Amino acid sequence: MTRTSGAGRQAYVDWTEHRFFRYRGCAPDPDEPRLAVGSPGVDASGRAVRVGVDAWLGEDRDGGEPQRVREARQDAAVRVCLSCPVMVQCDAYANTLNADGRLVEPEGIRGGRTALERHKALIKARQAQPVPVAAPAPDRLLDTRQKRAILAALAVCWEPVEVMVAAGMPDVRTANWQRSALVRLLGLPKTATRMQVLEAARARGRLDGVRVVADDGTVPAIPPESENVLMEVRGQVLLWPSKRSELAAVVAGVRPRRRPGRGLRSRSLRARFRSVPGQTEIEVADPGPELADVVALFADESLVVAA
Numbered sequence: 001m002t003r004t005s006g007a008g009r010q011a012y013v014d015w016t017e018h019r020f021f022r023y024r025g026c027a028p029d030p031d032e033p034r035l036a037v038g039s040p041g042v043d044a045s046g047r048a049v050r051v052g053v054d055a056w057l058g059e060d061r062d063g064g065e066p067q068r069v070r071e072a073r074q075d076a077a078v079r080v081c082l083s084c085p086v087m088v089q090c091d092a093y094a095n096t097l098n099a100d101g102r103l104v105e106p107e108g109i110r111g112g113r114t115a116l117e118r119h120k121a122l123i124k125a126r127q128a129q130p131v132p133v134a135a136p137a138p139d140r141l142l143d144t145r146q147k148r149a150i151l152a153a154l155a156v157c158w159e160p161v162e163v164m165v166a167a168g169m170p171d172v173r174t175a176n177w178q179r180s181a182l183v184r185l186l187g188l189p190k191t192a193t194r195m196q197v198l199e200a201a202r203a204r205g206r207l208d209g210v211r212v213v214a215d216d217g218t219v220p221a222i223p224p225e226s227e228n229v230l231m232e233v234r235g236q237v238l239l240w241p242s243k244r245s246e247l248a249a250v251v252a253g254v255r256p257r258r259r260p261g262r263g264l265r266s267r268s269l270r271a272r273f274r275s276v277p278g279q280t281e282i283e284v285a286d287p288g289p290e291l292a293d294v295v296a297l298f299a300d301e302s303l304v305v306a307a
Helices: 006-016 067-082 087-094 115-128 145-156 160-167 172-185 194-203 244-251
Strands: 229-233 236-240
Touching: 006 087, 067 087, 145 160, 145 172, 145 194, 160 172, 172 194
Parallel strands: none
Antiparallel strands: 229 236
16 A cells, blocks of 8 residues: 655645646546547547547556557647646646655656656656765764774875775775775765865864875775776786785785685586486386377457557
């Protein structure tokens, strides 16, 4: 059951109790209840077109609906909506959000707009809203050893591996997590740049006496997620899952020997397979009497859906 919010209930009342509600275009015709009472409109040949009351419904029809038929039905319904005296009230009610944050009427044509158009408008409105940001944390949460180390490292460099080494973190994942926590504790959004983080930290007295290497202002404070990290060592670009132990080995000129991780196998199980005589032989029992003929339950006829 849909939980309608107070705004949705009020919008429904404003729509249904409007003095022109009885004259809405999508109402059934008293003489022909299957057709809408709204203005029929005229097609390209000048012939009057009557619109069925189900033209405003969603697209969940039995057997599907060809794109050409669906577009013609929606266009006819929208033309009726544009001349409806309660189109604005209908649009306001259908696009009100319920208690779950969804549209009260997510399907069908409402207020002269299709369901797809109304959902796109909802997504656009949500994207335009500012992202809520937590309030800055107390200073004591910024004075931990890890936060001081990551902030000092971020002041002089920003590449994931370089920050890991400068901060003394065991691996890049831990360093990136500390960078994300630092942004959150400073009360900044996840999209904050490195320079914004450093400015916020300086305003709170956490960079006194620390030299800051400036960038062009586009470097993100939180690096994008990546399973592997590129780094140039001794003039060569290396691709690896970065850890301090592997970094020390490469700098020393030793290539670390990798072992299969959890869930990985060093050799394929198929390579260990050995054929056993008679293993692939299958004994088939007597199938017995012949099976009955298969009879089609439905005739091969096309279903025509009329408005």
